[in-house]
Amino acid sequence: MKHETVETNAGLLIILTLAVISVGGLVEIVPLFYINDTIEDVEGVRPYTPLEQRGRDIYVREGCYTCHSQMIRPFRDEMLRYGHYSLAAESQFDHPFQWGSKRTGPDLARVGGKYSNEWQVQHLIDPRSVVPESIMPGYPWLIENDLKYSDIQARLRALRRVGVPYSLNDEEYQANVERFGEEAARWLDINRAEENLVAQARAGNYDGNPSRITEMDALVAYLQVLGTMVDFTQYDDGYFVQFR
Incomplete structure (x- = not known):
């Protein structure tokens, strides 16, 4: 598929853009379901006085x-x-x-x-x-x-x-x-x-x-x-x- 075809076809451009965003979002989100926490397990951190x-x-x-x-x-x-x-x-x-x-x-x-x-x-x-x-x-x-x-x-x-x-x-x-x-x-x-x-x-x-x-x-x-x-x-x- 030529790049010109994508640029001149608004519907196709929207579909491909949504596909790219979806893949990027999944790459960001899916790993969160396979880790126990996003906060490191360290000692000493407390709220401020x-x-x-x-x-x-x-x-x-x-x-x-x-x-x-x-x-x-x-x-x-x-x-x-x-x-x-x-x-x-x-x-x-x-x-x-x-x-x-x-x-x-x-x-x-x-x-x-x-x-x-x-x-x-x-x-x-x-x-x-x-x-x-x-x-x-x-x-x-x-x-x-x-x-x-x-x-x-x-x-x-x-x-x-x-x-x-x-x-x-x-x-x-x-x-x-x-x-x-x-x-x-x-x-x-x-x-x-x-x-x-x-x-x-x-x-x-x-x-x-x-x-x-x-x-x-x-x-x-x-x-x-x-x-x-x-x-x-x-x-x-x-x-x-x-x-x-």
Whole structure:
């Protein structure tokens, strides 16, 4: 069949297009029925603490995702620069997730612990003071604005409705103890959300000012946890192939 024949026959073109789309769809969908899960079996991944979740809200509010992805692709150059490629398991509690391919700035999937709190604060206030070639705008108001967290329980309840395992009762709390451990379960208790948020902010002192809890505290707490939950030294190089 000549290509010209296909292009000049609208009905035939539609039929062949639908056939190609159908085959492509089946190739994508059928394998899902033959694997147990699309989430990798790893230890350590937990939902965000109340303070980290408020930091994530601020991250989204300020549009950080428009210049920074949180998805390291399984390519050698990206893994050499950023670390192990991103796992679906690491974003299973993210609503919305921050995957993507648009990067004006570096990928942030594993930025946690890479820099000190002081560096992060200075970078957010005046990016060019620490990275002269940066084109990132400054966010000085983050350290000036007190963090609003009176509605933190409502925020966590909303996330609970879409499947994030924050606990409201003793049964759910005990389930989190078994799944994430005692310490993590305490952080994920909605009934103690405000108490936990304040405790983490004061203990971490992320913005360098222990007398206040600012939006900077929350955002830095969030940035410092990114990519730190999974200990990749526990897994062989080929372990994750079975989930791909």
